[in-house]
Amino acid sequence: MSLFDRRPALRWVAPGAALAVVVVGTQIATRLPADAAVTLPHITAAQLLTQVESAKPQALQGTVSVSMNLGLPSLPTSMTGGSDSAQPLSWLSGTHTAKVWYDGAAGSRVALLGDGSETDIYAISTGVWVWNSADRSVEHIAPPVVTGNHRQHPLKSNSTGTTADSQALTTPEGVASWALQQLDATTAVTTSSNVSVAGRSAYQLVLTPKTSGTKIGSVRVAFDAATKVPLRAEVYAAGASSPAVSVGFSSVSFTKPAAGNFDFTPPPGAKVTVQQMPAKPSANSLSSLGLTAPTVTGTGWASVATGTLPMTNPNVTEGDSGQGSPQRTSNSATSMTQLLKLLPTVSGSWGTGHLLSTSLFTAVLANDGRYAIGAVPAQTLYTALAKH
Template sequence: MDLGLPDLSAGALGGGAGSAGKLNPVSLLAGSHSWRVWFVDPTHARLALVDGTDEYDVVRNGSDVWQWSSADASVAHGKVPAGAANPGDARPPALPGSGAAGIPDLSNPDAVATWALSQLDPTTAVTSTRTDRVARRSAYGLVLTPRAPDTRIGSVHLSLDAETSLPLAATVFPRGSTRPAVDVRFTTLTLARPAPSIFEFTPPPGATVTIEGRHDGPMPKTDRTPFARPHVVGTGWSSVVVGELPAMSTASTSHGAASDPMAVLRKVLPRASGAWGSGHVLTTRLFSVVVTDDGRFAAGAVDPSVLYAALAH
C-alpha cells in the first residue's frame, strides 16, 4: 500500500496487551505484505503473515483461537464462548443510505470490489478491459472511474475470475496519479477445501503461552454512555460518515496513551479550524478524516473541504 500516511510510529498504536508477538497493525498500512489464507467457514480459518524470517499466524479451529508470533516465540490462546456469534454469520447493519460510505475496507480484492461496485450510479463511468490472468487463472477486467469532482479516488481497476466472478485483484488509483495507492491481489488460488490439519495448532517447544480471558481481579469499568449513531452526508463517491467518538473509559485512560490511539493522532496530525469548529485532520492519497476537539469525526474518500461542509451540515 502507498496511502501517503503520516508517521504514526509514536508507539501507542502497537499490538497492545494480550496480543501475541509484536505485530503493529499500523505497519500493515504501508509497503508490501504477503498473506496466506485458508478458509472453510467462519469457525475454521487461518491467516499467516510472513515478513522476512518472521511469521505471525491467527488460527480459528472451532471454539479455539490461537495467535502465534515467531518473532518472540509467543502464543496467545483463547476460547470463543458457546453461543457467541461467529464472524461472517451476519454483517452489522449498514448506515442508513450509506452503501459503503466513509473509509472503505482495502484489505482484500473482494472488499475493495464490494465497496467500488456499491458506488455504481450516474457518477461512475464503467469500462471493460482486456482478458487478463491473475493467480494463474483467466480473468476479465472492469475499470470504475468516478465522475464526482470532490472524491480523492481516480479509478478502481478490478480483475474478476472468468469462471467464478470472484475478485482476484483490485487496484485503486488516487485522482490525478498513475501510481496506485492500493494493489491487493491473489498470487495463487486453490478452490479445494483445506485439510482439517491446517487448523490444528500446537504451541512449538519453548513458546511462551498466554491464556486469554482469565482475569485475576475485577473487570475494568467501561463507559456505557450512549452516543449518537453515525450518519451519512452526501451520496456515492462523495459520501461522508459523520458521528461522535465514544468516550474513553476511566480504566483505559489510566493506562496512558497506549490505550488511547486518538492521543497519538492528535500529536502527529495538523490542526485546522473553521465554521465547523476546530480539530485535527488526516489527509491521505485516498481519503481524509477530521476529528474535532469536541469529540466529533467525519471521514470519507473526499477532500477535507467536503468533510468540513459535512460537519457543519
Template sequence: MAPIDSAETQGDPTGATTRADRMRRKASRTLVPVAVAGVAAATIGLVPALADSGDPDLPKITAQQLVEKIAASDTQRLSGTVKITTDLGIPSLGGLVGSLGQGAGVSGSAAPEDRLTELASGTHTLKVAADGPEKQRLTILGSSSEYSLIHDTDEVWAHESGSDEVFHAKTGGGGHEESRRGAAAEGTPRQFADQALKAVGDTTSVTVDGTVRVAGRDAYQLLIEPKQSGSTIGSVRIAVDAENGVPLRFTLSPSSGGKAAVNVGFSQVDFGKPAASVFEFTPPKGAKVTEAGDAAGQGAAGKEGGPLAGLLPGGLAGLEGTDGAEGGAAGGVKTVGEGWTTILRAEAPGGADLASAKGSSSLLDAFGDKATGKFGSGTVFSTRLVNALVTDQGKVYVGAVTRDVLVRAADADH
C-alpha cells in the same frame, strides 16, 4: 443496481436487471469495521500481485455479466499468497499499535483487533487458506516471526510464533462470532471487491477494461469510477478470474493520481482443497491463553462495516444516528451529501469548548491546514483518500472528498 455503462469489453451502454441487483446484494458482505475517528488509519490496504506478461484473449463479456459472475461465484476452497501494501500518506501504524497496546496493559496480546490494525499501512505478505465456511487460516509473514489467525469449525485461535501469548474464542454468537468472521475473510481481494460492488449506483460508472493475467490465471478487469466530481477516489479495478469469478486483485487509485493507494492481490493461488493440518492448532507448552470473553474490544476484526467503510458510497450510512463522543451533541452523527461525496458529520469531544481552547499555535494548527468559510474557521487534516475538517465550534466533517467539498458541506450546515 443502477445502469452499468459498458456492455462489452470495448464498451456499449446497457441496462441493469432486477436479478443482477439481487445477485449484487448477495455478493456484498460486511466485514472489518472502520471507526469514525480512525477511518483513515484503519483502512486496510493490500499491494497488488504482479500481473503476468501478456493480456489473455478472452471471449467478450458485458460489465453486467461480469458483476453477475462475481456474485454467482461459489468457490470456497483456496490457498495462496497475497501481497499487501497501502499508501494513504500516513505513518506506519506498527509501532503506534505496539505503543498503545503497552499503555493499555495488553503488551504482547495476540487478539486479532490488536494485530490486524498493522495492515493499515506499510507493506505485508499474507498466506491465506480456506476450506468452506468453517475452516480458514490467515498468516502475516514478518521478518522474524509469523502471526496466524485460524478458524477451525467452532474455534478461533491467534498466535505469533515465538510468543507465549495465545488468543482463543469459541464461535456461536456475539463477539465470538465476529472473531470467526474476521478469520474467515480478512485479507482477500474478494473482501474488498464485495464492498466496492456495494458502491454501484446512479453516481457510479462500471465498465469492463480489458483482460489481464494474475497469479497465472486469466482474468477480466472490472473498472468502477465515480461520476461525481469532488471524490478523492479516482477508480477501483477488480481483476476477476475468467473461469470461476473469484476476484484475484483489487486496486483503488486516488483521483489526485500517482501510485495506487489501496491494493490487494494474489501472487500465487490454488483452488484445490488445502490439507486438513493447515487448520489445526495446539497452544505451545507454557503459553498464556487469553479467552475472547477476557479480551477488551473483542471481535473488532469481524464487526459489520468492511475495510472500505467510510470511503465508498453508503459506507458511512451505517454510522448515522450513533451516539457522539462524550461531550459531543446528544444527536450523535449524521451523513450529508450522497454517493461518492457522502460526508460524515459529528461533534468533536468538548464541542464548542474547542473554540476557546484553540489558539494560533495549537496542536491542531501544527498538523493541519487552516480553513475558513461561512461556518467560521477550522482545520483540515488530509491523507491521500480521507480528509477531515474540524471547526473551531467543535464540529467534525469526514469523508473521501476534497477539501473544497468539506468546506461547502460545513457552510451549508452553518
C-alpha cells in the same frame, strides 16, 4: 438489502472485525507488477457482474501481496510497532504479505506475516481467534449466546458487517466488496483489457465515479475467469496514472486446504482475552464501549461518515496501562496520540481538531471526540462536522 448482501460470493473469505472504517480498508497497497494481457471470450460488464453474483464460493489457499502508498509522512517505529504485524499502523506503509485459507463452513484464516512475527486471524466454529506471536497474546471473540434453534455461524456476516470486514486489509475480496457497493447511478461500469493474475486469466472490471466530489478516480477488480473469485483489486486516486492501492494474490490454488489450517488452541502461557459477540449489536452495546453509531451523509463515492469516539487521556504513557486496562490498549492509545501530534491542526465553525489527508481519503478528529471520514476533500468533512 445492499449489493454486498446480494453478492455473497464477494465476501466469502473475509470473516471478523477490522479497522472500523471501510474506506481505510480499501486503501492498502501500491500496484503489483503488471501482467501481460490475455485472450478470453468477450463479455460485457453486465454479463460479468451477473456471473460474479451467481458464482459459488470456492475453497482456496494462497498468498496475498499488500503494500501501502498513500502519501503519508514517515512514521517512527515506536508508533508502527516495527515488525509487529498486529499493529494497524504498521500496515500504513511498506510492503506486506498475508497467507489465506478458506473452506466454507470449515473456516477461514488469514496470517499476517511480519519480520520475525505473525498474526493469525481464525474464523471457525468456536468464534474468531486472533493470535499474535510477537507478544504471545490471544484475543477470542466467542460466538453470540442465542436462544432457540437458530445459531449464527461466525463466518456469516451480521447486519452491521462486523464479521465481514475484518480482513478487508489483506484480501482482494475485501476491497472488491466495498467497491461493488458503489454500483449505482453515480458509477460508470466498464471492462478493460483482460489480465493474468497469479498465473490465472482474469476479467477486469473498472468502476469510475461520475461525481467530481470524491478523491477516488477509479477501482479496477480482476475476477478469475473460471471461478469469478476476485484475484486483485486496485484503487486509483483522481488524476493518478498508477494505483494508490493494490491488494492481489501473488499465488493461489483452488484446492481444499488441510483441516489442520483451521485448528487453533491457545499455546501454553499465552495471554488470552475473551469477548462475547452480541447476538445482535445495538446502540446500547456501542454505548458501553464509549462509541456511537456513525451517521452517513451524502451518497455513493462522496458519502461521509460522522460519529463520536471516546476520548483517551493524552498523558497516558507507554508501559502505564492504568488499572484494569490491557497493556496493548495503552500502547495503541499512546500511538494514536503521537500520530495526532504529527498531523496539522485545523479549525472552523465546527470546532478545532487534527486533519489526516491521503491520496484516497480524508479524516478529521475534533478535540471533543467527533470525527468525520470519507473519500472526499477536507472541506466536505468540515461541512459534515458542522452539522453533527
